[in-house]
Amino acid sequence: MERRRTEGKNHWYHETQSSASRAQALPLVPEAATVNDPFLLDIALPEDQAASLDGIVTPARKLYALLFPQRVAVNRLRTFSTYDRLSTALTVAQVFGIQRLCNHYAARLAPLPGPDSSRESNYRLAQITQYARQLAASPSVIDSRARQQLEDVGLTQYDVVVITQIIGFVAFQARVLAMLQAVLGQPVRVIPGMEIQQEADASLFANASITWQPAIDAVDLRIANAPQMESLAHWQPLPELRLLAPLLAHEHLQLNELGEICDKLTRATPNKQLAGLIALYTARINGSVGCFAEALQRTPQESSMEQALRSGEREVNRETADNPQIKALLLSVQLLTCAADRFSPLHFSLLVEQGFSRQAAVSLLMGCAMNGWLNRLKIALGQTTFPETE
Template sequence: MTASQDLLATLADIDPASELAQARATRDAATRHAQGSYEVLFSQQHDDFPLAERVALAAQVAEWHGAERLRAHYAAHPAFQPLDDAPRHQQGLAFARRLSVEPVAAAPQHIEALREAGWSARGVVTLAQLVGFISFQSRLLAGLQLLQGEEANCPAQAAVAGRWHTAERTASGQRALTAFTQAELGWEPWLPAKPLAEFDADEQALLARFGHSDSDYFRLLARNQPLLEQRTLTDKGIFYTAGGLPRAERELAATVASKINGCIYCASVHARKASQLAKDNDAVQKLLNVAPGAVLSHGQSPRWAAEIDLAASLSVTPPAASLTQLQALREHGLDTLAQLDLIQSTAFFAWANRLMLTLGEPFLPSDAQG
């Protein structure tokens, strides 16, 4: 990948000869497919979500996340046009703001409002993906700037556990979750997943390759399959690669982001993986048990506490991670590649949480109910 094809390297002004550039080259799949996600989002010619709307919304989302360089990049796009007062644009903005600032506040009626304003099912999915992607992109850029010794000028934010859903039933009447857990959960969409029979042979093959043919979540995201493919490959490039940060600690970062955003489903999956890989169920459960408004790293080992503190601060909106936190990671033995892994794992869940929280909700399967 050349520098001109790597937007984040350009915006972060990464020296191609630096240790950071080498670490990103080591994580080639994550680097390429993060760029690939950007290229798909801003090259598609979809009448139900035109490019002018995409770049205008991207610039606004970047601003909410405190990413000035990213905002300026999208505002300078040749297709950029300010959004007007049309119901479609105003509903799109309201949805984007909720996803950006407080995704746990999303509810089925917000998707209904988009549909009534003229958004197609594919358009709604792509809008959620766009907001999630810019949330990821802005945090990854903030992390890359930190790794270059540059601290963001965002206002200080308390990086504490966020609130989460407290309703005892889902929209469809299934038993909902009101506390974080390591149990295996179900997830139901608020917008219908695309039936498998409506995918052509190549599209079905792609879903099968990733092992997600039976997943409502993935068949929902597959309403924009090229974007889903790049996102999935980005995920694999961040979490399933050798060396650097131990896998358990990447899963820890995903769990921390999910606690900040109030995403019980994502936390259940990744806390369970962290617990299994680290062989420390008690430490992971202690993290899950932190109440809203409390500090997430309390009572953890020094290394995990340092990782949790940075991941939590990177996950708030706008991100508030600091050079002091990065230095603490170095003191606990994390080199540049391991620091990059922690930042990318955290940033990715700014994307994943926002999809899970705003397109559907978790439920407790009947066979798990006591």
Template sequence: MTASVRSDSIHSDRLTQPVGATAHHDLLAQLADIDSDSALGEARQTREAATVHAQGSYDAIFAVTGDSQFALNQRFQLAQQVASWHGDNQLATHYADRLRPLPQAEDNVKLQAALTHAERLSFKPASATGAHLQALLATGWSHDDVVTLSQLVAFVSFQTRLLRGLRLLNGQPTENDSEANVPAGVWRTEGKTESGRPAPQAFTQEELKWEPWIPAKTLAEFDEPQQATLARFGHTESDYFRLLGRNLPVLEQRTLTDKGIFYTSGGLPRKERELAATVASKVNGCVYCASVHARKAAQLSKQPDAVQRLLDITPGSVLSTGQESRWQAEIDFSAALSATPPSASAVHIQRLRDIGLSELELLDLAQSTAFFAWANRLMLTLGEPFEG
């Protein structure tokens, strides 16, 4: 069964404390050197749900549970490599420090397959195919561990971008700064999915559906409390979320992070958070995510033509072309933050401050953009969209 899904939306107001987290542990604040009494620290307290559940996602991803064969030393080794690929040496050092007291991971075919998968997710997620997942499975990865592996790579991609945004807002130095405009990325245009369904060949505001390349769990495979968790977030009928439910603690924390970023009052208007999601999806080549969030941005802004102008930008072209000044500045920042490695700079932040964005609005823009480094990489590498 396939299902149409909002690429990462939820519809519950309930927040839960992250499993294994403490109220005082905040890795992002530590690595970005954020004073809780600063304007940025206060903005993050206003967005407490996003702050708490980003940490909760970290805790869940680096917790080996059940019969998983994805060992903790492998997780930290992969996270270190992904952080390095994304240009965040401080985050890479953090993972190296977590790895150091653990036994060295065996360098075998299975680990090399994971590194290949991680490199593809990092640099060219739109190039992924179902055959790539089958190659992972052939080296001994289980369906559940493939999902956890993909979540880990996508999460670290999110971390690196959010950390960069936080450091820029905090006046901290960053690497790979560039004022050059980051262009639209490439996307798949085959016209047919791997199962033979009609596939979109261009970015669109029309509603699309999505099908997985490895099987989603059926609802009957979840026990009663797990079914209740899926139902609480409206995930029961979605192939995508039942696939991510192969690691339900990560899915739960990730969903609550999403809610804390996109479904909060004040700060950046929702239409511009949806715009940021669309921009990231254009950089990464995620037609499905772009269709959902462009449609929402168009509805909320009542500017469908401006949104379509963004969707129509061809690979290699500047994404902010033809937009009004506020959207230009937001698009240029979101695109630069979405690059691999991210290149957003203090110049981008100053432009946004000059047009009047507050600290909370800037935080919302950075978090909305960064989240889609995570969302796109899952959508693009675990399945594909189709029309119908």
């Protein structure tokens, strides 16, 4: 077996990954590892816009520090190392093709020694990489078998929570960066050969009675420590985290920052009906039946719109044909969800032309990015069940 390279990774295509249409690797940018702002990656925002986003960006920076510390002490329950975390983040960044994001995680990963070259280590890394790519690029394909494959290579419940948070966080970060680059009028840089995410199959949403249930154990209240209990009590009342919080409380510090981001975004988006519509369409594209059901319960839609959303893109376009404002919003949501690297200043300006203020458009699109994160958490950490028939 060829020995794996452990040093000198001079590009951001990680060597454990391959593609039939691999684009030419871009050179590594070493300074990308030492940015002042590890979440926005030193995007220069006007002062007023930076101030309006501070409530969201500040907890995002704190969560970045929790997910990607310089050193991670691994043990029997928490086996996900610094290399594992940054390798996973780079895999996800590659899926979305945002260049500054790829450069950053590649630059942080490059100096780290890789795992040993044993068959077990290679297989473990391959399974982690496959899982990260699938949950990032095609969330609806993740099922109990994918979770079992992680367990088979030694990942614990704590590890599963961490890897899922990393994938969701980087997906959120990619969309925020893409949106803000468009707001600032920066041109898109599309990497040749990048695939566009396809919407989930309509059959997943055909049955309105499907419910969601956890696929991993919740925090055991009998043995949970005080910080876990406090975090759970604080964030479980938040509608978006009602069912997820007991699972995410295994890593309560991460839950605290996720909760802050969710709460601040909800408060920054006054139009709850539009926010609900975005949550529904994002969940529909990603295949998160659980998020779709919860969003529909919080913000019911007209029956024709609900049916269109369940059916998919063609029916959504037909339903919104006479409402150019909603059509423009959902087209932006679709593009940001399926091909964030192609979201351009033109797409953002179309929202402004349809009557959205710049601040409202930013808030709604940030909500789209947040929903993508929650969709992946729900899909990865739970499963849908069909009602029993008599």
